[in-house]
Amino acid sequence: MSRHITIFFLLCSSYFISCSSQNEQADYFANNQIEDNNWTGLRNCIENLDSIKVDTLRWKPLKLNLYRNKKSGGLYYLTCGEDENYTIQPTFRRVHHDIDVPTFQSIGGVFAADKNAVYQYLTTRHGVQIAIINKAHRESFEVFPNTVYARDKFNVYISSNGVKIIPAADPETFIPIKLDNEGYSPPLARDKHFIFIWDAATRDISDNDSLQKILEREGHIQSRTSFADESIIRVIGVYYLEDYPNVHLIEMEIAAPHSQVDLESYTQAKEGIAHENRQVPYAEVYLNSDGKKVIGDWVHAPEAVTFSTRFTFFFHFLDTNKPLQTSYGQIALPYPKPMPARLDTLINYEAPE
Secondary structure, X not given: OHHHHHHHHHHHHHHHHHHHHHHHHOOEEHHHOEOOOOOOOHHHHHHOHHHOOEOOOOEEEOOOOEEEEOOOOOEEEEEEEEOOOOOEEEEEEEOOOOOOHHHOEEEEOOEEEOOOOEEEEEEEOOEEEEEEOOOOOHHHOEEOOOOOEEEOOOOEEEEOOOEEEOOOOOOOOOEEEOOOOOOOOOXXXXXXXXXXXXXXXXXXXXXXXXXXXXXXXXXXXXXXEOEOOOOOEEEEEEEEEOOEEEEEEEEEEEOOOHHHOOHHHOEOOOOOOOHHHOOOOEEEEEEOOOOOXXXXXXXXXXXXXXXXXXXXXXXXXXXXXXXXXXXXXXXXXXXXXXXXXXXXXXXXXXXXX
């Protein structure tokens, strides 16, 4: 008899352990753990999450709506979703990733990151889920503020019904287009090859006359002018100056002798500003092939004649959302970076008098 009781006890214990393990994986509808609220919809519920009073006897608040279940130790995210009766309720969703909580932070838009990975906040009718972006390169990942775009050294991403990669986009030269016009326009971007509308790449927007006129007017494209051939001219880098927020240094290379570098033709289109009043390069410096030695400047031309010219110049009030116009055609500008050490010791900025 004692043996049967023991076996029955062990079976019951195993059952309850199993149920407990399953409960650790389940979502918790928090209507019985949070003070009553009258939600008018999913958005209303999510917008009021900060005002919800959670039962701290059951849940340990961490950060950014992350909670630790005190009984199971599981990590959960407080969001909102529909219960089995299709009623909007605050909900604890189980986080199925090894998030490093101390370094976890929002990095803009639908993106978050910890020291190891990049995540997306994925909105469904059952609430927001935290999902890892498997292909994202954490160290180089950056979000373009107030846009649907992000990039790393390998890919460009768009957040539209979830986060996905834009296969045709070039990460180095990709940059969103911010229009100055009033009214609605779709998310736009460009790189050295394409104009992007949402994630669709195109070289021809002639079927969208109003958009073409806006982009031409604001200098993002030139009428009947293609992008410059990168095999002839390329931008090595655009660098910002810590002490001069309105000045950038641009480093370029042209497959031609320095005598064919026509910097007077380099400019940017600005709406309402006549061509003769636009910004032009300032204080150019010529470098050797690896960019580590000065071989000439705007006063003294390089002595050696080579078939490739590497040079820098300062540009005032540069708009990195717009291409640079050159004698070879327009060329896209990469996202600005800090001044590299090799140039920081060679080139100094002196404001024009």
